[in-house]
Amino acid sequence: MEKNKKILVTSALPYANGPLHIGHIAGAYLPADIYVRYNRLKGNDVVYICGSDEHGVAITIRAEQDGVKPTDIIDRFHELNKKSFVRFGISFDNYSRTSRPVHHETAKEFFKDIYDKNILKKKKEKQFYDENASMFLPDRYVEGTCPVCKNQGARGDQCEKCGSDLDQTELINPISKLTGETPVLKETSHWYFPLGDFQGKLKDYLDRHPEWKENVRNYCYGWLKQGLRDRAVTRDLSWGIPVPLDGADGKVIYVWFEAVLGYISATKEWAKQVGQPDRWKDYWQNPECKLVNFIGKDNIVFHAVMFPAILMAKGDYILPENVPANEFLNLEGQKISTSRNFAIWLDDYLDRFPPDPLRYMLAANAPENKDSDFSWKDFQTRNNSELVGILGNFVNRSMTFLAKNFDNTVPPATDLDEMDRELLKRIATAPQSVSDALEKFEVRRALKAFMDVARDANKYFNDKEPWHMVKTDKVKCGVTMNMCIQISRTLAILMVPFMPYSAEKLWKLLNLNGDAAGQNWATAGEPKVAAGHKLNPPEILFTKIEDGVIEAEMARLNDSQKKPESDGKKEKTGKSNLISFDEFKNVDLRIAKVLSAEKVEKADKLLRLEVEVGEEKRQIIAGLAQKFSAEDLVGKRVVIVANLKPAKIRGLESQGMLLAAEDANGEMSLVTVENEIATGAKVK
RNA sequence: GGCGGUGUAGCUCAGUUGGCUAGAGCAGCGGAAUCAUAAUCCGCGAGUCCGGGGUUCGAGUCCCUGCACCGCUACCA
Numbered sequence: 001m002e003k004n005k006k007i008l009v010t011s012a013l014p015y016a017n018g019p020l021h022i023g024h025i026a027g028a029y030l031p032a033d034i035y036v037r038y039n040r041l042k043g044n045d046v047v048y049i050c051g052s053d054e055h056g057v058a059i060t061i062r063a064e065q066d067g068v069k070p071t072d073i074i075d076r077f078h079e080l081n082k083k084s085f086v087r088f089g090i091s092f093d094n095y096s097r098t099s100r101p102v103h104h105e106t107a108k109e110f111f112k113d114i115y116d117k118n119i120l121k122k123k124k125e126k127q128f129y130d131e132n133a134s135m136f137l138p139d140r141y142v143e144g145t146c147p148v149c150k151n152q153g154a155r156g157d158q159c160e161k162c163g164s165d166l167d168q169t170e171l172i173n174p175i176s177k178l179t180g181e182t183p184v185l186k187e188t189s190h191w192y193f194p195l196g197d198f199q200g201k202l203k204d205y206l207d208r209h210p211e212w213k214e215n216v217r218n219y220c221y222g223w224l225k226q227g228l229r230d231r232a233v234t235r236d237l238s239w240g241i242p243v244p245l246d247g248a249d250g251k252v253i254y255v256w257f258e259a260v261l262g263y264i265s266a267t268k269e270w271a272k273q274v275g276q277p278d279r280w281k282d283y284w285q286n287p288e289c290k291l292v293n294f295i296g297k298d299n300i301v302f303h304a305v306m307f308p309a310i311l312m313a314k315g316d317y318i319l320p321e322n323v324p325a326n327e328f329l330n331l332e333g334q335k336i337s338t339s340r341n342f343a344i345w346l347d348d349y350l351d352r353f354p355p356d357p358l359r360y361m362l363a364a365n366a367p368e369n370k371d372s373d374f375s376w377k378d379f380q381t382r383n384n385s386e387l388v389g390i391l392g393n394f395v396n397r398s399m400t401f402l403a404k405n406f407d408n409t410v411p412p413a414t415d416l417d418e419m420d421r422e423l424l425k426r427i428a429t430a431p432q433s434v435s436d437a438l439e440k441f442e443v444r445r446a447l448k449a450f451m452d453v454a455r456d457a458n459k460y461f462n463d464k465e466p467w468h469m470v471k472t473d474k475v476k477c478g479v480t481m482n483m484c485i486q487i488s489r490t491l492a493i494l495m496v497p498f499m500p501y502s503a504e505k506l507w508k509l510l511n512l513n514g515d516a517a518g519q520n521w522a523t524a525g526e527p528k529v530a531a532g533h534k535l536n537p538p539e540i541l542f543t544k545i546e547d548g549v550i551e552a553e554m555a556r557l558n559d560s561q562k563k564p565e566s567d568g569k570k571e572k573t574g575k576s577n578l579i580s581f582d583e584f585k586n587v588d589l590r591i592a593k594v595l596s597a598e599k600v601e602k603a604d605k606l607l608r609l610e611v612e613v614g615e616e617k618r619q620i621i622a623g624l625a626q627k628f629s630a631e632d633l634v635g636k637r638v639v640i641v642a643n644l645k646p647a648k649i650r651g652l653e654s655q656g657m658l659l660a661a662e663d664a665n666g667e668m669s670l671v672t673v674e675n676e677i678a679t680g681a682k683v684k
Numbered sequence: 685g686g687c688g689g690u691g692u693a694g695c696u697c698a699g700u701u702g703g704c705u706a707g708a709g710c711a712g713c714g715g716a717a718u719c720a721u722a723a724u725c726c727g728c729g730a731g732u733c734c735g736g737g738g739u740u741c742g743a744g745u746c747c748c749u750g751c752a753c754c755g756c757u758a759c760c761a
Contacts, residue, residue: 215689219756222687297689297755327689328754335754364709365697370690371754378696381710389723397720404719445698448708458724467719544721603685605760623760647761657761 005044006282006289009036010263011090012299013053013098016077017062020084021343022374023336024296026362027326031443032294033090034363037497038438041521047283050085051096051266052078055240056255070239074099084346088355089500094273096266098258103265107258108244111233114313115245120191121230129184189247193257195228198309202228205308205319212304213441215297215369216325220304228305233257260307263293264317283318290321297325324441327367332375332557341560344374352553356499357383357542363447363498376557380550383542391454391491392542395506397461398484399538405470410485411478412531423460423483426453427490428525434494435521450494457487485510485535486527492516493524502541511536588643589659589683591673592618597630603650609633609658613642614680621654627668639671639683 012028014020029050036048054074063070074097082095096103114120174183206212206220233254234243240252264284271279283289293303304323311317330336336343349358361379364386365372402408416424430453437446461484469477489510495503496516507516511534592611600606605623607630620640624633641657648654659671 219688223756226687300688301756330754369698373696375696378710381696384721385710385723388721393720393723395720397724399720401719448698451709459726461719462717462725465717465719467717470719538720540721542721544723600759601685603759621759621761625760641761644761649761650759654761 005039006286007039007044007046008267008283008289008291009039009046009048010291010293011048011050011092012293012295012303013051013259013262014081015056015058016052016054016074016081016097017059018077018338020081020346021336021338022331022346022349022358022362023329023343025088025090025346025358026329026366026372026374027296028294028299029085029088029090030359030362031324031326031366031441032292034443034446034497035292035294035438035441036091037500037517038435038521040517041493041496041519041524042435043520043522047267047270048091048093049096049263049266049270050090050092051094051098051262052081053255053259053262054078054097054099055252055258057237057239060237060239071099080347084350087350088346089359091500094266094270096262096269098262098265100265100269102269102272103258103262104241106265106268107241107253107261110261110310110314111253111257112244114193114310115191117313119194119197119313120233121194122189122191124189190232190251191234191243192230193233193309193313194230195306195309196230198312199224199228201312202305202309205312206304209322211440212322213324215327216300216304216323219300223301223305231256231306256302256306257310260302260310285316285318287318289318291318293320293323295323295325297327300325322441327369327371329362329365329367330371330373332554333373342557344557354501356502357387357545359499360387360447363443366443368442368444376550376553380545380547383545386451387542388544390451390458392540394454394457394461394484395488395491395509395541396538398481398488399509399535401466401470402481402485402535403538405474406478406481408535408537410529410531410533410535411475411482413479413482413486413527414475416479419460419463420479420483423456423487424527426456427487427527430490430494431521431524438497447498450491450498453487453494454491457484457491460484460487482529482531483527485529485533489529490524493519493521505539506541509536509539509541586643587641589639590614590642591677591679591681591683592638592640592642592656592658593679594633594636594638597633599625599630600650600652606650607633608652611638611640611656611658612679613640613656614678616680618655619653620656620658621649621652622658622660624658624660624668628670633670636670637673637677637679639673 009032011032014024032048036046039046052074054070059070059073063073066073078097085092085095098107111120175181202220203224206217206224209217234248234251235254236250237252238250240255241258242248243251243253264280267280267283268277271277283291293307295303300323303320303325308319311319328336331342331344334342357379361374361382364382365374365378402410413420430449433449433452434446437443437449461480464480466477466480469480488506489512492503492506492510492512493516495506496519500517503516510529512529590613592613595610595612595617597607597609600608600621603625605625607622607625607628609620609622611618611620618640639659641659644657646653646655661669661671
């Protein structure tokens, strides 16, 4: 038996700008929780860490849209998500948040330390500073006269008229788009993390972990092959962790660098909570400790390349031992979409169903090797035929049999026959069969191994036919029932990682001491229930889900999908957004005929169109390629915005914009006209 | 467009370093049983292993290529 191992498990920090759905859960949380609960049963010293990721632009944008402060957004979703996790039985030891002081300090310490080691590269550049807004202006927020063609509306990154790539400092008569004031040129610095310098070490690190999932490894090798580039670790933003250096006012640490450190700060916070403030070091700075980061596939590069690089730069920290990344979960054959509200939200689910059936479903169908699919029909089937039919039924038939014929008391197991001995062997090997899979993070296989125990139990019950024996040989029948209770106890313990609530319920029904989660995995396969032990009256473990309930859920899913982002839209059409006729008049809409269309090379979505507008011919670059082919467009009369400032896209000048409608599902339709009206005609 | 992944029975998915007649669960069909939430147990699969080439004594498993889908990334006036 291995000795107590120290294991630090993390799940990706959910971004606190929205609620959690089942896709999140299936990827990074449930598999981790199963792994954690299993290791606790094994007696390992596990700490399970997570928290809300609360910085970054997306939060400020959402706050601006909703007309609230960033803290309002993060407070709301932090609390909501934290509560959902608890209800679902995700057993974090600490669920922190990156807005906490401990995290700010940790992130600053890392930044400062890496800076002090002269690892960060400072790149000086002159940038415009708006003194009224008290901030440096990103290129796009500066306008002025183009030094090449003298066009007055040139932007800081390029001139739309002549297509020249510009540096903002080249502009003549620059103006801040924020305030309309003339910005001053100030020297500013950005710090870059030289990922490339860690290329060799990262390669060695990857080479040392051939046991990682193939998708993770290949993905990382792909990045390495391309060569790692310097990556900025500072940004000019007001929301985030201030850069802890002099002269870095108005700069924050870039989220990619800081968020992953949330695992460390959350561990520190936990250590304080348990009254041993230094204990986090036993994990993060202990080479004997095994760090496992559970994530979704979208997060691979941050956890398997960048996070290790940061830890290497800092030194004295352990690196992830494994990064089990799951693929994505689809819903009813389609992608889950938060913007379309096509999802099953966790808190929503928990309002109507118990956690365990979903835990079971998501574990049985976890997207381990490829994207997998969740459907309500499947959910019903899994619940009814597997949980109710196989697992629940076995326990129930055993317990009601004992209640009726043995006064709820476990009979002695004297005089075992061959079949009984086989069953005991089966019980004895059950924990190992589940562990084998869990040690390799193969949750699906583990769950199947668990269910196979229940299947075998049913078979044993059937083959023994105790309902006949009870009339002919009650002692022998008693042996059978003793076996059934032994295996029920084993099932209760093995069930803990997957379905903790039902495991405890079963444990109580069996009237055993303590709780199921407090048992030892190593002895789960031993027949420990004594003869004469009194059981509690039988109760149903899992309830059947009727067709009507599932139909209602499917209808909900469809209904909710029809009205996307309701509040956002209401505001946009509200009074404050009304424009005057004069404003509308400024937009010059014209009829144009598409003469030719072709795909822009090396761009998936772009089409280069030539259109006729009256006498004039124009080139328009439009992001339509995914919905329309050249044939769809050539010859069509469309509406264009004729007086839009030209812009360079992919090196091609776009002289106008083609109008098309796009709905919430991403379906598009061109705006066209009924008759063969002359091109160049004004639309009003 | 670049990088990575996936495409196996009606459905959801396994298939380890290439090797015996390609598997599981569910659904379906037939049977047994009736202790149990009409729950269980046994038996039944003529699948172009996405298409096309190739390597090999032998390929779902390796190589090339085409198609489809997913993720990251670039670009969507």
